[in-house]
Amino acid sequence: MEKKDVNWSSLGFSYIPVDYRFVAHWKDGKWDEGHITSDSTVTISESAGVLQYAQTCFEGLKVYTTKDGSIVAFRPDMNARRMQDSAERLIMPKVPEEMFLRALDEVVKANAAWVPPYGSGATLYIRPFLFGSGPVIGVAPAPEYEFRLFATPVGPYFKGGIKPLRIMVSDYDRAAPHGTGHIKAGLNYAMSLYPIEHAHKAGFSENMYLDAATRTYVEETGGANFLFVKKDGNLVTPKSGTILPSITRRSLVQVAKDYLGLDVEERPVTFDEVKDFSEVGLCGTAAVISPVGSITFNGGEIRVPSGMDEMGPVLTKLRETLTGIQMGDIKAPEGWIRKIM
Ligand SMILES: *Cc1c(COP(=O)(O)O)cnc(C)c1O
Numbered sequence: 001m002e003k004k005d006v007n008w009s010s011l012g013f014s015y016i017p018v019d020y021r022f023v024a025h026w027k028d029g030k031w032d033e034g035h036i037t038s039d040s041t042v043t044i045s046e047s048a049g050v051l052q053y054a055q056t057c058f059e060g061l062k063v064y065t066t067k068d069g070s071i072v073a074f075r076p077d078m079n080a081r082r083m084q085d086s087a088e089r090l091i092m093p094k095v096p097e098e099m100f101l102r103a104l105d106e107v108v109k110a111n112a113a114w115v116p117p118y119g120s121g122a123t124l125y126i127r128p129f130l131f132g133s134g135p136v137i138g139v140a141p142a143p144e145y146e147f148r149l150f151a152t153p154v155g156p157y158f159k160g161g162i163k164p165l166r167i168m169v170s171d172y173d174r175a176a177p178h179g180t181g182h183i184k185a186g187l188n189y190a191m192s193l194y195p196i197e198h199a200h201k202a203g204f205s206e207n208m209y210l211d212a213a214t215r216t217y218v219e220e221t222g223g224a225n226f227l228f229v230k231k232d233g234n235l236v237t238p239k240s241g242t243i244l245p246s247i248t249r250r251s252l253v254q255v256a257k258d259y260l261g262l263d264v265e266e267r268p269v270t271f272d273e274v275k276d277f278s279e280v281g282l283c284g285t286a287a288v289i290s291p292v293g294s295i296t297f298n299g300g301e302i303r304v305p306s307g308m309d310e311m312g313p314v315l316t317k318l319r320e321t322l323t324g325i326q327m328g329d330i331k332a333p334e335g336w337i338r339k340i341m
Contacts, residue, residue: 014154016152021039021107031096048132049141055132058129062125062126070341079128084097086185092131104126164293168204174209177241206224211240220246228269237265248283248289260317271297280304289318291304
């Protein structure tokens with residue numbers, strides 16, 4: 001198959017419409033079969049649940065070409081299940097795992113010419129999402145829903161090499177106790193735009209959010225979980241009911257234990273402890289791990305011992321092991337790589 005004429009390595013992270021996407025409708029208590037369409041637009045009621053009361057959730061995952069030329073997805077069943085958890089919390093119908101995976105396979109096959117080649121560093125980013133499409137005016141769950149899954153090619157995350165980030169502790173909160181921080185809801189992002197704009201204007205890449213109730217524990221950034229390396233080389237990652245359960249973080253924890261023989265503590269982490277760690281990283285689908293070199297807070301700055309020039313040795317090893325698993329250079333745990341073509 002002929003690939004599209006795209007300069008893969010110069011792509012950024014922005015929406016480029018590709019040829020096909022998947023759409024399914026939920027009405028009268030059930031999902032239709034769903035189908036592939038070339039229509040990249042959505043037509044819904046002006047009073048749709050998503051437009052009036054933000055009844056929507058999404059997922060994000062990567063599809064890429066491995067060394068042997070296969071086109072694969074990394075743990076898409078985890079995204080399917082997480083989307084079901086999000087749907088439940090927002091009173092939306094669950095997308096069956098079978099339909100989620102079928103949508104993924106069909107969209108990738110239909111857009112095979114858009115899957116970046118092995119070695120380009122680029123990937124095909126997949127965006128599944130679910131929203132209330134039927135009309136509401138009183139506050140209530142919408143009577144109809146739409147599930148869509150589209151793809152867009154994105155460039156290598158680290159272009160000029162991996163540079164540690166400068167982040168700041170936000171005065172705003174990301175998620176309330178017993179709120180929606182643990183689900184991938186659009187509403188969590190709408191309210192994060194103001195604090196992230198503030199951080200960017202102040203010269204920082206990301207916000208570190210603390211727990212809203214006591215402001216003593218580290219939660220996460222707007223879109224990535226934290227990983228910390230202790231002075232003894234073992235890992236710590238914050239545990240809290242208001243953190244989004246990152247698939248990358250859960251995979252890295254397993255890789256750290258099973259492939260690298262590290263000890264991993266998943267527990268509440270106080271902000272006071274952060275100054276004692278030797279490496280700090282952010283993890284998520286896009287970058288796998290991004291190093292953090294400096295954390296500014298009211299009244300000070302924590303300079304992470306691994307510095308502002310490169311990623312520390314433990315996170316580097318961890319990142320290389322997971323990307324090696326993803327690319328097929330290292331044997332993956334059972335079920336982690338879904339071969340699509
Ligand atoms: C999506 C997301 C992450 C990262 O999750 P991955 O599954 O690893 O991509 C982390 N935090 C938030 C708030 C997110 O929405």
